[in-house]
Structure formats: structure tokens, C-alpha cells
Amino acid sequence: ALQARMAKIKVGDARAAGTDMGPVVSQAQLEQDLSYVEIAKAEGAVLAAGGARVACHTGSGKDGYYMAPTLFVDTEAGMRINREEVFGPVVSVIRVKDYEEALAMANDTPFGLSAGIATTSLKYATHFKRHSQAGMVMVNLPTAGVDYHVPFGGRKGSSYGPREQGRYAQEFYTTVKTAYTLA
Numbered sequence: 001a002l003q004a005r006m007a008k009i010k011v012g013d014a015r016a017a018g019t020d021m022g023p024v025v026s027q028a029q030l031e032q033d034l035s036y037v038e039i040a041k042a043e044g045a046v047l048a049a050g051g052a053r054v055a056c057h058t059g060s061g062k063d064g065y066y067m068a069p070t071l072f073v074d075t076e077a078g079m080r081i082n083r084e085e086v087f088g089p090v091v092s093v094i095r096v097k098d099y100e101e102a103l104a105m106a107n108d109t110p111f112g113l114s115a116g117i118a119t120t121s122l123k124y125a126t127h128f129k130r131h132s133q134a135g136m137v138m139v140n141l142p143t144a145g146v147d148y149h150v151p152f153g154g155r156k157g158s159s160y161g162p163r164e165q166g167r168y169a170q171e172f173y174t175t176v177k178t179a180y181t182l183a
Helices: 001-005 027-040 098-109 120-132 166-172
Strands: 046-049 070-073 090-092 113-118 136-139
Touching: 001 046, 001 070, 027 046, 027 070, 027 090, 098 120, 113 120, 120 136
Parallel strands: 070 090, 113 136
Antiparallel strands: 046 070
16 A cells, blocks of 8 residues: 555655655755665565665756655564665555564664654553654654754654754743842
């Protein structure tokens, strides 16, 4: 199902109507993303979709750093595609036997920017929100992006500095002073 859905994603100028996914940020990032594709294949992951540079679907003729949404299946937890932050349109699937193994797998990483769960179980949704070791946790929602009024940031190796959004920004940029006067 994921492979079929990814085949329908239109890659191109993010400002153009009908575009689902824009380019990666730079030539260097595109080359790095494509190198991860090769690393994953060399380690035995099965490429099920994407994995290559693509042309802009809008026909604008503009050059860009466009990459097809990429799906790997039959991956193992120790593969680099699952241990390092790719920062590209790449997803990999690791099969697990149950929720407990899935949560352990999700937390078995030096990173923790965002995590998500797709479920109809309120029990698992609540447990995942409390026990996921990520800075942002989503239930039945995409894991990219958050509203402007909430703090943005991760945990572990995915965290840097303060959470500069929402009330956390106000608290970060406020210097508090306590003063007493006896007159």
C-alpha cells in the first residue's frame, strides 16, 4: 500500500499547484541522499520505490534538486539507513512482531526529533505518547512540521539549543529579576 501511494506523489516546484513534494535543499544534500540509497542497497535493503533523481513534474523547466520518494523494505535495525539521519525523502520498513517491539525499535536510536504511530487503539496511542523518546510525537498524523505556537525540537542527538517557538521562546528570551526594597 505504501509503495502504491508513493508512486502517486508528484515531485516538483513546491509553489506549484498539484505538487505534493518539493526538492531537497541543495545539490550536496541530493548527492548525500542518493549515496544513502546506494549504501542501503549494498547492505541488503530492498529498494521498493524511488531511489533516483527525477524531473520537476510541473514542466516549469527549472532545474532543481528533485528526488523521487524512496521506499526500502526488508531492512534490519543495524543498517545505516535506519541508524543515521538521511534528511531526504527516504523511508525504510523494519518488520516487528508487536507493539512492544515496535516501541523498543523506535527508541533504539541516538536521535529523537519526531516519532509517530498510526493506530486505532487509544491504549497504544496514549502509551506511545508517554514513552516515545522523541521531542515531537504524532498520532495518526505526519511526523513533519508542527504548529507555530508549540515548541519545535528533538531529544538525544536531534536536539540543539532552546525550543524557540511558542511560550518557550518567550521564556528563553526573558531575563527574570527579583528585587526587594525596604523603605
